[in-house]
Amino acid sequence: MTRWRRRHFLATLAALPGLGFARGDPVSRRKAKFGEIASSVQMTLSLPRLIRLTDAEALASIDSGFDTTLEFHVTLWEHGSREQVGHRVIVVKIGWNPFLKRYVVKTKGSTGWMQRTFTSRTAAIEAAVTLDRIRIAASDDLTRGTFEDGPYYFATVLAMRNPIKEDDSASARRRRRGDRDLVWFGHLVETLAGERARAEEVVHVRTNYFYLEAR
Amino acid sequence: MKVTSRFVVPKMRVPWWGRLETRIIAALVLLGTLCVGASVYLVRLSVAYFDTRVGDALDSARELAEGIEAFHDGLVSAQVAAFEARTAALAATLPGATEDVEPSLRAQLTASPDVAEIEMLGADGVLVRVRDPNSAEVPLEAGVDAFETQIALPGERGQLRVVYRLDPEIDARYQRLGDQLREIGREEDSRADVEDAVTLVTTVASVLVLLGSMFAGFVVARTTTRRVSELSRVMTRVGQGELTARSQTSSEDEVGQLARAFNHMLDELAAAQQKVAYLQRIGAWQGMARRIAHEIKNPLTPIQLAVQQLRDKDPGGDPRFSKMLATSVEIVEDEIEGLRRMVASFSQFAKVPEVRPAPVSLSRVLEEFERAYGHLSDDETGTLEVRPPKHDVEIEADRQLLKQALVNLVENAVLSAREHRRDGIRVEIHTSSLADAVDIVVDDNGPGIDEARRERVFEPYETTRAEGTGLGLAIVKKVVLDHAGEIWIEDSPLGGARFVLRLPRLKAPTSRRITGA
Numbered sequence: 001m002t003r004w005r006r007r008h009f010l011a012t013l014a015a016l017p018g019l020g021f022a023r024g025d026p027v028s029r030r031k032a033k034f035g036e037i038a039s040s041v042q043m044t045l046s047l048p049r050l051i052r053l054t055d056a057e058a059l060a061s062i063d064s065g066f067d068t069t070l071e072f073h074v075t076l077w078e079h080g081s082r083e084q085v086g087h088r089v090i091v092v093k094i095g096w097n098p099f100l101k102r103y104v105v106k107t108k109g110s111t112g113w114m115q116r117t118f119t120s121r122t123a124a125i126e127a128a129v130t131l132d133r134i135r136i137a138a139s140d141d142l143t144r145g146t147f148e149d150g151p152y153y154f155a156t157v158l159a160m161r162n163p164i165k166e167d168d169s170a171s172a173r174r175r176r177r178g179d180r181d182l183v184w185f186g187h188l189v190e191t192l193a194g195e196r197a198r199a200e201e202v203v204h205v206r207t208n209y210f211y212l213e214a215r
Numbered sequence: 216m217k218v219t220s221r222f223v224v225p226k227m228r229v230p231w232w233g234r235l236e237t238r239i240i241a242a243l244v245l246l247g248t249l250c251v252g253a254s255v256y257l258v259r260l261s262v263a264y265f266d267t268r269v270g271d272a273l274d275s276a277r278e279l280a281e282g283i284e285a286f287h288d289g290l291v292s293a294q295v296a297a298f299e300a301r302t303a304a305l306a307a308t309l310p311g312a313t314e315d316v317e318p319s320l321r322a323q324l325t326a327s328p329d330v331a332e333i334e335m336l337g338a339d340g341v342l343v344r345v346r347d348p349n350s351a352e353v354p355l356e357a358g359v360d361a362f363e364t365q366i367a368l369p370g371e372r373g374q375l376r377v378v379y380r381l382d383p384e385i386d387a388r389y390q391r392l393g394d395q396l397r398e399i400g401r402e403e404d405s406r407a408d409v410e411d412a413v414t415l416v417t418t419v420a421s422v423l424v425l426l427g428s429m430f431a432g433f434v435v436a437r438t439t440t441r442r443v444s445e446l447s448r449v450m451t452r453v454g455q456g457e458l459t460a461r462s463q464t465s466s467e468d469e470v471g472q473l474a475r476a477f478n479h480m481l482d483e484l485a486a487a488q489q490k491v492a493y494l495q496r497i498g499a500w501q502g503m504a505r506r507i508a509h510e511i512k513n514p515l516t517p518i519q520l521a522v523q524q525l526r527d528k529d530p531g532g533d534p535r536f537s538k539m540l541a542t543s544v545e546i547v548e549d550e551i552e553g554l555r556r557m558v559a560s561f562s563q564f565a566k567v568p569e570v571r572p573a574p575v576s577l578s579r580v581l582e583e584f585e586r587a588y589g590h591l592s593d594d595e596t597g598t599l600e601v602r603p604p605k606h607d608v609e610i611e612a613d614r615q616l617l618k619q620a621l622v623n624l625v626e627n628a629v630l631s632a633r634e635h636r637r638d639g640i641r642v643e644i645h646t647s648s649l650a651d652a653v654d655i656v657v658d659d660n661g662p663g664i665d666e667a668r669r670e671r672v673f674e675p676y677e678t679t680r681a682e683g684t685g686l687g688l689a690i691v692k693k694v695v696l697d698h699a700g701e702i703w704i705e706d707s708p709l710g711g712a713r714f715v716l717r718l719p720r721l722k723a724p725t726s727r728r729i730t731g732a
Contacts, residue, residue, distance in 0.1 A: 057400075061393075061397075064284060064393070065284070065287070065288070065389065065393075066389070066390060066392070066393025066394075066396065066397075067390055067393065097359075098287075098288060098291040098292070098295075099291060099294075099295060099362045099381070162397055164401075185416070188412075188416050189409060189412045189413055189416055190409075190412075192411075192412035192415055192416060200397070
């Protein structure tokens with residue numbers, strides 16, 4: 001084995017652990033509906049993978065009366081550009097309310113919490129995992145164009161079910177305790193154990209392109 | 216008899232598996248692997264032990280949470296039932312006349328602080344509503360901040376709706392319980408992974424430590440074995456006759472001590488060899504001096520008698536002849552006298568007796584020397600100072616020969632100084648005691664001896680003095696060596712030469728004697 005080959009072999013060998021620990025969120029494509037209502041651009045997108053109707057644990061959690069929190073990070077991009085056009089975070093809570101004896105879906109919008117109730121759990125879940133005509137940008141923030149010439153826009157949505165707040169995590173507790181070695185060891189163990197997931201379920205999608213018609 | 220020994224040292228080519236270095240590294244690897252294995256096993260046991268305890272704690276926590284969950288459900292049901300019962304009771308106590316309803320509702324509102332609103336829709340379509348004036352402007356959130364009950368009034372008098380205020384902290388606490396349950400779930404899900412990860416991290420860390428230890432051990436073993444190999448090579452060279460070979464190891468550890476001891480042994484051996492060689496040379500010179508003295512001494516007397524006869528038989532008829540004859544005879548007699556003196560010194564050198572040591576006090580030797588040879592300082596321009604030791608030292612020596620050696624040294628100093636026409640000749644003799652030896656130091660203020668000549672001056676017939684025979688210092692060195700001592704020359708603080716005679720003390724454990732040539 002020549003020296004060059006040996007060096008590359010050793011470098012690859014040394015990089016293997018790093019490659020093994022690297023975890024990226026696979027971004028899948030998902031079709032969304034975009035529309036211009038008055039002076040805003042709205043999007044409708046459903047992400048049923050966030051709460052599968054076959055996920056017994058998730059369903060039991062909803063039925064228990066504890067709120068299941070869904071967090072959607074919606075980012076609007078212009079095709080060909082690396083700068084985001086807009087970003088919005090939408091929080092949705094779904095759970096059984098024992099007083100109302102109904103499923104409640106609460107959505108936090110710009111004006112506060114909006115509440116909807118459902119007798120059917122399936123309907124409540126469907127409502128919760130669907131971003132229904134949410135405002136993603138002001139029309140004035142986008143450049144109008146044509147189908148042939150663009151400019152085109154698309155959105156990425158990072159949706160998380162019951163996201164883990166860093167403040168409540170074991171790492172944060174160790175950090176507060178002030179033992180640096182313990183924090184370092186904890187990071188290492190959690191990285192190896194794959195415990196540093198951000199949520200119970202993470203869905204990362206990228207929408208289809210759209211353009212804003214010239215008026 | 217000269218004995219020459221030549222050891223044939225085989226080349227030591229040890230296979231790699233037989234080398235000390237390999238064995239040390241193998242032992243380190245084996246020990247390290249055992250330690251790492253034991254460490255990982257203990258860590259795994261510890262993790263499993265604590266994991267069991269954590270699992271028990273998580274189960275308890277989950278059971279507790281589930282108990283609280285059931286309790287919360289019961290609490291909510293009871294609260295709902297209570298609200299409905301209170302609404303029914305209120306409906307039963309409402310007055311029949313419509314104008315009396317509002318004061319009654321207001322009284323109920325005042326009496327019940329948790330009631331936010333009461334509304335009655337009469338059968339005639341008249342709506343009576345009373346609200347708590349202290350209620351916040353923000354609308355209450357159904358199911359969280361408020362609970363609404365609605366019943367039909369008895370006698371088809373209409374509908375009664377009561378809104379009760381709920382404590383939002385109850386729901387908040389319940390939601391926090393949900394967060395805790397999720398955390399418990401996550402901990403349970405990750406227990407096996409965490410256990411494996413802790414073991415993996417510990418294993419990796421232990422292996423890294425093992426590799427570090429192996430590397431350090433490799434370096435230490437290599438360093439040590441290299442020094443051992445170097446020492447072994449030096450020994451091989453010495454065994455092949457290269458007595459000047461020395462180990463260059465300078466460390467302070469056991470290998471360094473071994474190397475220094477080996478070097479010291481070689482130095483001692485070389486010094487002993489030099490002494491033996493010197494004594495052999497002196498012996499040869501003594502034999503030659505004895506023969507020359509004998510060969511020269513025998514014809515001297517007939518020559519002198521013949522010359523004297525020539526002078527006696529001179530008839531004196533020719534004054535010029537008589538003068539020439541007298542001058543010639545005088546020259547011959549002078550030369551004969553010179554030859555006699557030389558023969559005498561040869562004889563003296565040849566007859567240096569064998570050392571007969573006996574325990575003797577050093578002070579006594581020096582006192583006798585001073586008493587017998589103090590005349591050496593009678594010279595008006597000279598001073599001989601002898602300082603005996605403050606604390607007397609016993610040595611094993613031949614008193615007469617030792618005094619003879621001192622005489623030779625002092626004579627040599629005085630004569631050298633005189634030849635260089637120095638005034639105020641000064642010779643000092645003092646002693647200094649060591650652990651197992653004693654030094655007799657002879658200082659003079661003569662011309663001194665160049666460093667390059669300091670070894671040569673002890674060779675027989677080696678002299679720079681016009682009148683010297685070159686035998687005095689050779690006799691001194693022979694006497695000293697016969698006493699198992701050493702002699703060397705240094706610069707004297709008086710400006711001339713310093714001769715140091717080191718003699719072993721009596722019963723000195725390291726004393727050795729080299730006698731004879």
